[in-house]
Amino acid sequence: MLEVRDLHAYYGKSHILQGVDFRVGEGDIVSLLGRNGVGRSTTIKAIMGEVERTGSVRFKGREIGALKPHQVARCGLGYVPENRDIFPQLTVRENLLLGMKSTREVGRWRMRDMFELFPRLQERADTPGGVLSGGEQQMLTICRTLMGDPDLMMIDEPTEGLAPKMVELVADLLERIASRGVSILLVEQKLTIALRISKRLYVMGHGRIVFEGTAAALKANDAVRKEWLEV
Numbered sequence: 118m119l120e121v122r123d124l125h126a127y128y129g130k131s132h133i134l135q136g137v138d139f140r141v142g143e144g145d146i147v148s149l150l151g152r153n154g155v156g157r158s159t160t161i162k163a164i165m166g167e168v169e170r171t172g173s174v175r176f177k178g179r180e181i182g183a184l185k186p187h188q189v190a191r192c193g194l195g196y197v198p199e200n201r202d203i204f205p206q207l208t209v210r211e212n213l214l215l216g217m218k219s220t221r222e223v224g225r226w227r228m229r230d231m232f233e234l235f236p237r238l239q240e241r242a243d244t245p246g247g248v249l250s251g252g253e254q255q256m257l258t259i260c261r262t263l264m265g266d267p268d269l270m271m272i273d274e275p276t277e278g279l280a281p282k283m284v285e286l287v288a289d290l291l292e293r294i295a296s297r298g299v300s301i302l303l304v305e306q307k308l309t310i311a312l313r314i315s316k317r318l319y320v321m322g323h324g325r326i327v328f329e330g331t332a333a334a335l336k337a338n339d340a341v342r343k344e345w346l347e348v
Contacts, residue, residue: 118177121164122138123136124164124173125171125172133168134159144295148303148317151322152345157304157321167186177193195267203257206246209241212246213260226264230263271304275303291314317330
């Protein structure tokens with residue numbers, strides 16, 4: 118579904134991504150791992166067209182590497198940023214409605230689906246987003262992106278700063294989303310979560326992919342974990 122080849126990205130004169138290659142299949146959860154600063158978030162931003170980049174980005178067989186962010190989104194790519202970016206003065210319901218691409222077209226996901234996925238949002242449907250807990254805001258951001266009916270979601274550090282119980286809820290939510298045919302590219306720090314829910318994992322180091330394989334292969338590779346993941 119998503120195929121990235123020889124992706125390079127730049128911030129001014131800084132060459133951040135140096136030939137990144139990976140793929141995400143239909144309905145897959147694929148994790149992008151690595152220490153802070155290796156280029157994981159930049160990879161997602163480059164795919165969305167938010168930073169200067171070169172290389173090939175193909176989505177559902179179409180080259181999208183030259184498109185602008187709003188054009189990429191309309192192709193069916195959803196993006197959940199690390200900082201969540203909810204509208205704090207708007208209610209949960211209003212935040213969800215803003216995720217829709219069009220009020221005239223009905224997609225695969227509706228408001229009731231969001232409330233079924235995470236009932237706490239229904240309980241707080243008329244509550245301003247700004248008073249939600251960090252975990253609730255993260256769930257709201259994911260669900261708002263789903264309201265845009267994406268075929269693939271790119272999610273940046275969804276469990277950062279969350280309590281262990283909420284981390285498990287986020288992981289369960291991602292598995293349920295993938296079970297309904299939405300592919301997921303996950304940038305994640307928590308190795309245990311990534312190993313549990315991912316079909317395939319990539320490890321980044323110095324702007325490149327240094328490992329590709331299954332959860333079992335990464336568990337068995339002490340050298341990769343020690344050099345590129347452990348602190």
